[in-house]
Structures are given as C-alpha cells and as structure tokens.
Amino acid sequence: MNSRRFAGKQRPMNSKNPKVGPKVGIVSLGCAKALVDSERILTRLRAEGYDISDSYQGADVVIVNTCGFLDSARAESLEAIGEAVAENGRVIVTGCMGGDEAAIRAIHPQVLSVTGAHQYEAVVAAVHQAVPPVDNPFVGLVPPEGLHLTPHHYAYLKISEGCNHSCKFCIIPSLRGSLTSRPAAEILGEAERLAEAGVKELLVISQDTGAYGLDLGHSESIWHGRPVKARLTELASALGELGVWIRLHYVYPYPHVDELIPLMADGKILPYLDIPFQHASPRVLKAMRRPADQEKTLERIRRWRQDCPDLAIRSTFIVGFPGETEEDFENLLQWLEEAQLDRVGCFKYENVAGAAANALPDHMDEDVKEERFTRFMEAARQVSDARMATKVGTVIEVLIDEVDEDGAVGRSKADSPEVDGEVFLDDGDGLAPGDIVRAEVIAAEDYDLWATPQGKIEVPRPRFPRFSL
Numbered sequence: 001m002n003s004r005r006f007a008g009k010q011r012p013m014n015s016k017n018p019k020v021g022p023k024v025g026i027v028s029l030g031c032a033k034a035l036v037d038s039e040r041i042l043t044r045l046r047a048e049g050y051d052i053s054d055s056y057q058g059a060d061v062v063i064v065n066t067c068g069f070l071d072s073a074r075a076e077s078l079e080a081i082g083e084a085v086a087e088n089g090r091v092i093v094t095g096c097m098g099g100d101e102a103a104i105r106a107i108h109p110q111v112l113s114v115t116g117a118h119q120y121e122a123v124v125a126a127v128h129q130a131v132p133p134v135d136n137p138f139v140g141l142v143p144p145e146g147l148h149l150t151p152h153h154y155a156y157l158k159i160s161e162g163c164n165h166s167c168k169f170c171i172i173p174s175l176r177g178s179l180t181s182r183p184a185a186e187i188l189g190e191a192e193r194l195a196e197a198g199v200k201e202l203l204v205i206s207q208d209t210g211a212y213g214l215d216l217g218h219s220e221s222i223w224h225g226r227p228v229k230a231r232l233t234e235l236a237s238a239l240g241e242l243g244v245w246i247r248l249h250y251v252y253p254y255p256h257v258d259e260l261i262p263l264m265a266d267g268k269i270l271p272y273l274d275i276p277f278q279h280a281s282p283r284v285l286k287a288m289r290r291p292a293d294q295e296k297t298l299e300r301i302r303r304w305r306q307d308c309p310d311l312a313i314r315s316t317f318i319v320g321f322p323g324e325t326e327e328d329f330e331n332l333l334q335w336l337e338e339a340q341l342d343r344v345g346c347f348k349y350e351n352v353a354g355a356a357a358n359a360l361p362d363h364m365d366e367d368v369k370e371e372r373f374t375r376f377m378e379a380a381r382q383v384s385d386a387r388m389a390t391k392v393g394t395v396i397e398v399l400i401d402e403v404d405e406d407g408a409v410g411r412s413k414a415d416s417p418e419v420d421g422e423v424f425l426d427d428g429d430g431l432a433p434g435d436i437v438r439a440e441v442i443a444a445e446d447y448d449l450w451a452t453p454q455g456k457i458e459v460p461r462p463r464f465p466r467f468s469l
C-alpha cells in the first residue's frame, strides 16, 4: 500500500479502559480542505471511541476521501479506491469525487457507501453501520443510538458515569454503579477535538455533574502543560477557554455549585444551570431520599441571580410520588412561584422495576397524578411566560439550529436543545446552522421568543493548538 496516502496514525486507547474500539483507516487525497474534512471525520470518530489504523490490514473499515478536481485526480481517486478494496475490502468513499457515485460504482460496485464532500454525518453513519462503536461509556461521547440525532454544531460531553446517591425512584446506581469520573485532561482533550470539528456548543452531562471528581479525590491531570483538578469549578473554567458555549446539565445542588456563578457572570460558561430538584416539600424529598432544605435553596437562587442576573435555571420535578398529599403538592406550587424557575420539566411518578419507591405505601391514582401534572405544568408555563415577556426589547445571542425559507430557528443561552424553548428569527438570509447572531427580541410567548437578527457574531478561533493527525 501507499503509506503516504494513509492519514491515520495509531493512537493508544484510554489506558484505564481495556475495551478497544474498532479501527478505522483513512486515505486522504486532494487539497488542504479535503485534509481538514478527513481530520474532522477522524476527530468525530475518535471522540466516539474508534481507534485509527495506519494500515489497511489493521483497519476494520477504510474511508477513502477522494479528489475530483482534475481528470488525473479522479483517476488517482479510482486507483486509491481499488487499492483499498483489494487490500481491505470494506471501503467507504467520500469527498469531491463522491458527487459522481455512478462513475465510482461502475468500476468499484462493492464499496459500502458513497457520499460527497463535507458530508461528515453521512460518513460517520456509514462507519457505524460497517463497524458499530464499542459501547464504552467512558469513551463514548453520547450513547451510540443517540449520536445520529445530534447536529454537527452541538455535542454532549460526558464527564462521569454512575452515581453515589440512592434516590428511591431511581435505579441508575444499580445499573451504572457508583460515581466514576474521567480525568479532567481526558475530558478537555475530547472537548478540544469537538471544538476543532466545528461543534459550537458542548452540553456537559453525567448522572451527577456536581459530584464530578469526588471519586478521583479531585486529583490533577496535565492539560497543555498545566495541572487541572478533577473538580467541577476547575473543569468548567478550563472548558470555558475553548471558545464554545459550555452548558451544564444535571448539577445536584452541592454547596460548591455557588463557585460556578462567577464563571457564568464572567461569560466563561453559559449562565445556565440544570438542577433536578424533583420536589420542594421536605416530607416528599425525605421520602425520595433527596436533600431536603428547599428554603435554603431559595436563598441561594436569590443570591445566584443577584450575582448573575442573566442566569437561567432549569429543573425537573416528579408529581404523584407515593404519599404526596395535596398539602405537599401545594407546597411545591408555592415554591415554584417563589423560585421563578425559567425552564421546568415534570414527570408523573411511575414504578421502575427494581426501584425502592415501588415498596412505599400510598401510591396515587393515575387521575390524581394527571390532575397534579396539569396544574404544575400550567403554573410553570405562567412563570416562564412572565419571565420571557421581560426579554422583549432586549438584544440576545442566538445559536442557529435550522434555516428555511421563512427564517431561522435557534436557541438563546437560556435554551438547551430538545428540552427548552426556541428563538424564531424572521430573517434567515445568509445564516447557517452553527452561526451565532445577535438578535433583538420582538415578541415572547410561553417558552419561546421571536426576534430580528442584527448580524453574525464572529467567534474567535480557540487558542489551543490544532488537533493533528
């Protein structure tokens, strides 16, 4: 084989995790832009746990990134595909010549898939089909079944697995085990690669984000020559240097969560906190085995908002937990009114096989759960509606998710994808998914905003060195 064309070099997998991912080889032809495409594809695959092979024989599948600029380049591309088919047999074709699938299939009908230039998602999907990723929660960026739903401009960043709590309605600790955190440098390396691949927003996830690093004794690891502690404040601060939106999900309200607020006020990470409060009645929280001082939490929320007025707080709740009285539920509604949470999700309690709550007395009738759910969601809608109305006339930043002939749809810093509100722009001219624009809010309703774009914001390139092959 012609090793000059083989862009991949072997990299060791995470030594803490003996499970080795499938190996992908890549033959990169053509100009620097095509090489960047190859880098982005590899970065994405690497972030999912695939290893990179530097030989045809060591690869489970080979990607040929073709060039179609000149006839000679087309001939060379066809020759390279033929070589990969002969040497390995499992070949995915992409790049400029991929636009002429018929010409490729006329000579190499056995190739697994053909796509054109910049079609990263299609190439990654073809690799998944040829060699599924290893289900390794420490290497995987998102569960394999969810990745294809994630657009190119945002990605989930998993920082730990498992949980040390024992909430009675939850079986996560028995499924995933106790808290196991990734070293900070490993997470930051993955975040860098994603930022380099064009991701504009990283959504930090885990079962218990606030507890990050507890199991590692908050030990340091070296990132770009400097030590970074495995602790949420230090990790969030370092992530904040990458030049992309950093959004924190599933932050249990430990005291040190207060330390994140200055990072938000300084614009290092998004002023957004997703805290799953679950309930507000001390009696129900105790029955759930959750921390039970919601009065103190109200005080903290007030302080957080004083220090960071733009802070958006999202939470999820459970109504109809066994033994929840009408008084408990009223207590929850009143707390919600006082807390003025920006974003709220709600579940009607249901048994989960193996959960301790199943054995509790006084399970609710379904119609009572339904009635409380409806009242709760209406109360939450009213809070959101009033808070959104205060944004009319202000100028906000919007990350674009979709563009069509009617305009564009995006999200403000207060909106996480899939779960929160949207911002509808009346003009999508010149915009593309992943752009960030300044926009003046002209209307608001329930959870959503309508706005007029005022121009793109050029996000400076991250300051870290490029991820090289």
Ligand code: SF4
Pocket (backbone or CB within 6 Å): 163, 164, 165, 166, 167, 170, 171, 172, 173, 207, 208, 252
């Ligand atoms: S609900 Fe969250 S904090 Fe409680 S046990 Fe489950 S994963 Fe842990």
